Amino acid sequence: MIKVSNLSFSYHKAEGPVLSGINLEFDRRSTAIIGQNGAGKTTFVKLLKGLLKPDEGDILIQNHSVKLKTAAELARTVGLVFQNPNDQIFKRTVLEEAMFGLLNIKMGRHTAENQAIKALKLVNLDDKLEMNPHDLSLSEKKLLCIASIVAMDPDIIILDEPTIAQDHAGKKIISQIIKELAEKEKLVMTIIHDMDFVAENFERTIVFNEGKVLLDGETRDVFAQKDILQEANVEAPGITQLAEKLGFEHTILTVEEFIKAVK
Amino acid sequence: MKSISLYVDRESFVHDVDPITKLIYILFAILVPIILPSFTVSFICVGISLLLILAAGVFRKTLPIFGFVFLVLITVVIIQGLFRPENETVLFQIGPFAMYQEGLHYALKITLRVVNIVGAFMILVLTTKPSHLVESLVRKGMSPRIGYVIVSVFQIIPEMMASMSTITDAQRSRGMETEGNLLVRIKAFLPLLGPVVLGSLINTKERAMALEVRGFNSRTPKTYLNVEKTYAYSKGIQALLLLLIVGAVAWRIFL
């Protein structure tokens, strides 16, 4: 679906590249992007979304080069939920906020409203349609932002730190949405620092470190590589580490797996 | 983050002079040519400012500003040269239009005044950090509240510009077209203002609370983060400038 070849990018030439020599291919597997603060994760997804233009290399999305399209044209194909909901929230009511993107891609008002309400139901905000988004709590704002992108039904959905400020219920909603999108054959890509969430929800994991891809593979294989993870300053989930310290043979990702292995 | 201040970080004796002295210099450069309205005096003042700008190594930074100022002044020259009521002596003819000596004379006077004032301000603006200037003024007795307001303008505007660009990105991501002809751009720009202003109001509220928590309004005398920079000759320069102003007044009255 996405093919990234030899991608390099810098904000200021003098400060050196933020990303360099990145080669990646994305299929429909749900993918987590992890790595330390400042590793270049957000920059990478902004490039995918056409918000930034590569210095070198190319990005092909469904065989079309991103360079030739504006971010707005890419909106039907790639949806990006921003890290900070306040950057995204824009309209006076929850419903209008969720409809904004749909109207931009020239959908009729009536259909747009239906799609938006459907997406808002997913995040349990359908009872707050007329509320001002700024009166929502931070976690609700974040969910609203996710809904407003999901409503647009793009083939590729990128979430930047969706679990920020989410309690258990919020995480469950997000996890459920990721599953449903995967069932619909969409590519879900998520930048995230919550390793338990990664282990439970993503098939593939990519580790960024100082602007390069350090590890890439099945989540289970990635979390097995303790030494390389350490180099990128990320830690495997607690349960994985516990199992490893107890001398389990296989890499454990979730509590359920752990219990099964013990029994 | 981008800075809106024009300050150029360099080493020079102009940079070392304290902001108060530079303020007095501005006063001097504005007042003296008004008190003594001869071309020679104006030229000397412009010359001094230019020398100081060169000495500070910030001449190139002044070019765009002077460029803009000259653009405005050219219209003054043309209008005064052609239409000033006192115009009598034709100096030269461009096609059907006659340029008059009186008008050009007057326009030159205005030009010198403006260049003079702009130059003097430029010395202050290009060689002094805004926060340093405000700190000096607060030391001289300006209310720290007003000082804070001035300093925060220099912080808030770049912040608003940064948040404008992220908000624009977020809306482009949702299919809002922001690239293209002027109409598209204007249509995209206007609705973005709401969230940007709202965001900075929210920030302001939080900043106010943060300040309050750290005792901004407490009545005890405030201390300063930076040690006061004193320039050895500043008292002397200040005295000289003030003396020159007084001297100019005396000259005007008695001679």
Ligand SMILES: Nc1ncnc2c1ncn2[C@@H]1O[C@H](COP(=O)(O)OP(=O)(O)OP(=O)(O)O)[C@@H](O)[C@H]1O
């Ligand atoms: N707009 C910008 N201008 C200049 N430099 C930037 C800009 N945005 C990010 N950077 C720099 O690029 C580097 C990578 O930043 P990026 O935001 O991509 O990191 P990240 O992996 O998303 O980090 P985090 O986990 O903190 O979100 C950092 O060193 C950052 O300081």
Ligand SMILES: [Mg+2]
């Ligand atoms: Mg980031």
